[in-house]
Amino acid sequence: MLSGGYKPCAMHGFSYKNGALHCENVELSALAADYGTPLYVYSGGTILDHFTRLDAALAGVDHELAFAVKANSNLSVLRLLVTQGAGFDIVSAGELFRVIKAGGDPAHCTFAGVGKTRAEIVYALEQGIYSFNVESEEELRYLNQVAGELEMVAPAAVRVNPNVDAKTHKYISTGKSENKFGVDFEKIEDLYARAAAELPHIRLRGVQMHIGSQLTSVAPFIEAVERVRPLVMRLKQRHGIEFWSIGGGIGIVYQGSLESGDPAWWQGCLPEDLPLTIAQYGAELVPRLKDLGLRILVEPGRYIVGNAGVLLTRCLYEKKGAAKTFKIVDAGMNDLIRPALYEGHHEIVPLQQPVTDATVAVDVVGPICESGDFFCQNRELPDFQPGEVVALMSAGAYGFTMASNYNSRPMPAEVLVEGDTTTLVRKRQTLEDLIAGEL
Ligand SMILES: *Cc1c(COP(=O)(O)O)cnc(C)c1O
Numbered sequence: 140m141l142s143g144g145y146k147p148c149a150m151h152g153f154s155y156k157n158g159a160l161h162c163e164n165v166e167l168s169a170l171a172a173d174y175g176t177p178l179y180v181y182s183g184g185t186i187l188d189h190f191t192r193l194d195a196a197l198a199g200v201d202h203e204l205a206f207a208v209k210a211n212s213n214l215s216v217l218r219l220l221v222t223q224g225a226g227f228d229i230v231s232a233g234e235l236f237r238v239i240k241a242g243g244d245p246a247h248c249t250f251a252g253v254g255k256t257r258a259e260i261v262y263a264l265e266q267g268i269y270s271f272n273v274e275s276e277e278e279l280r281y282l283n284q285v286a287g288e289l290e291m292v293a294p295a296a297v298r299v300n301p302n303v304d305a306k307t308h309k310y311i312s313t314g315k316s317e318n319k320f321g322v323d324f325e326k327i328e329d330l331y332a333r334a335a336a337e338l339p340h341i342r343l344r345g346v347q348m349h350i351g352s353q354l355t356s357v358a359p360f361i362e363a364v365e366r367v368r369p370l371v372m373r374l375k376q377r378h379g380i381e382f383w384s385i386g387g388g389i390g391i392v393y394q395g396s397l398e399s400g401d402p403a404w405w406q407g408c409l410p411e412d413l414p415l416t417i418a419q420y421g422a423e424l425v426p427r428l429k430d431l432g433l434r435i436l437v438e439p440g441r442y443i444v445g446n447a448g449v450l451l452t453r454c455l456y457e458k459k460g461a462a463k464t465f466k467i468v469d470a471g472m473n474d475l476i477r478p479a480l481y482e483g484h485h486e487i488v489p490l491q492q493p494v495t496d497a498t499v500a501v502d503v504v505g506p507i508c509e510s511g512d513f514f515c516q517n518r519e520l521p522d523f524q525p526g527e528v529v530a531l532m533s534a535g536a537y538g539f540t541m542a543s544n545y546n547s548r549p550m551p552a553e554v555l556v557e558g559d560t561t562t563l564v565r566k567r568q569t570l571e572d573l574i575a576g577e578l
Contacts, residue, residue: 151446152182152556153532158492160530162556167451168490171528174552175567176453177470179539181211183219183557185447186535190223193389193439196421200429205249207387207440208234210536215555215564216444217241226269228387228438232259235266245269249347249384249436251298253278253319260285264293271295272347272384274321276330279341286340295334296345296384299327299370303363305351305388308481314350314363321348327370331378343378345436346371349386352441357415357423360385364427375433384436385424390415391445393484393533417442441536448535450475450551451490453528455506464501466523471505472512473545475531475538479511486532487514493521503529507546539565547573 152163160167162182170180194204205226208217212234217227218241226247227238238248245266250259253274260282263271273279273295286293300321303314313320322330327346334341350363364385374380428435452470459465477483487503498519505512514531523529542550549568554561 152185153449155492160488160490164559165556165561167530168528170554170561171451171453171490174554174563176451176528177474177551178451179448179534179551179553180451181216181448181535181553181555183555186216186219186444187223189443189447190220190225192417193442196417197425197437199425200435202435202437203247205436205438206443207438208238209540210440211444211448212237212540213553213564214241215562217243232262235263235268239266257285261289264289264291269294270344273297276322279334279338283338283340292340292342294342294344296347296382297322297327297330298347298349299324299367301348301350301363301366303350303359303366305354305359306356307351307353312351314348324370328373331374335378343380345380345382345384346374347384347386349438350388352388353390354388355390355415357419360420361423364424368427371433372431382434382436383431384438387438387440389417389420389439389442391441391533394486445536446533448538450531450534450538451528452531454523454525456525464499466501466503468503468505470531471507471546471548472509473507473543473548474551475534476541477537478514485514485534487520488530488532489521489523490528490530497522544573549573
């Protein structure tokens with residue numbers, strides 16, 4: 140998929156060529172000039188490459204990749220994945236609407252989330268989704284009631300909380316009993332038995348789990364699969380379930396250096412010495428899953444798109460304080476909230492390759508009236524100047540989808556690069572857009 144001078148293991152489409160940072164074959168400074176900043180840029184080749192690699196790693200088992208739409212829901216990104224035969228994991232009616240608009244098949248959609256509304260349930264039932272992934276007994280009973288009123292049968296799986304520590308940031312850890320997600324491991328069989336006896340408008344089609352996001356070790360995945368597998372086999376025997384979704388959560392590399400000489404530092408192509416590689420994920424999980432006679436669903440979000448996107452932002456001012464130097468840029472936490480929300484790390488890379496190794500310690504901050512509005516603090520970076528554009532790397536997942544209009548800032552544009560071709564896939568919002576819908 141990746142054309143041009145990419146090294147075989149480089150899975151991301153971002154590299155310096157002749158001193159200028161490119162996305163695939165397109166120079167990023169040209170995109171900043173043409174479309175303005177802040178600007179999200181996605182590499183289509185990287186998305187396809189990551190999808191294909193995960194698919195290949197799971198080749199030994201009957202499986203389906205259901206892309207977690209909340210990571211990146213741009214219609215053009217979804218369309219790319221539709222061409223690869225992806226399914227989709229959705230968390231709202233809005234995401235299902237997007238998948239359908241992108242040409243996706245609802246019969247390959249699973250619907251997750253702890254708070255589905257009646258309107259969402261009705262819409263998803265009418266569209267014929269593959270499964271409601273239910274997060275509580277109360278929700279299962281409500282689903283049965285709504286399906287009954289429509290004289291339909293709702294396909295469902297209950298999310299089991301395996302009580303495994305994913306060893307990730309506390310805000311993105313979901314598989315411990317103190318998290319709000321899923322039903323306690325010990326209560327699942329009883330719930331399936333009662334549902335089979337009492338809920339005629341539910342078809343128990345599968346079972347689901349998802350222990351957290353940005354996992355950087357394969358061990359918690361193994362632990363969860365080992366712990367839940369005997370339960371899944373009993374559910375298959377008693378209730379004839381046909382699928383087991385093992386969730387998403389595959390971590391990516393955010394930290395590294397374009398100058399380190401290692402082309403694999405932050406892309407999903409993890410160097411051999413990293414704790415989690417996609418080959419290892421497949422090698423450890425496939426043998427544990429392949430003889431169950433079940434269809435295995437995987438719900439990757441970040442892994443598919445995280446390293447496939449950057450956010451371009453222009454430096455506006457340099458402000459030298461008594462204690463610190465601030466580089467003030469035109470992107471803010473409304474455009475990319477990961478640092479503020481999760482202490483997320485993004486490499487900050489000048490579009491023009493620095494000619495020296497010299498660095499300065501700076502805070503890169505946005506224009507928003509919040510002290511949490513920073514992209515890094517006290518980080519050694521090349522001394523980029525006002526007027527220059529830098530790239531916030533690995534911003535393809537939970538970037539634009541979490542953007543907001545806070546401070547009445549229009550949301551940024553998004554472009555998709557495929558080889559030599561650039562497509563504007565979302566227009567920058569205008570000031571008029573900001574007030575559309577207000578009365
Ligand atoms: C968020 C989420 C995912 C995707 O997580 P990633 O870490 O982006 O792979 C998958 N399944 C469920 C239920 C989720 O909530």
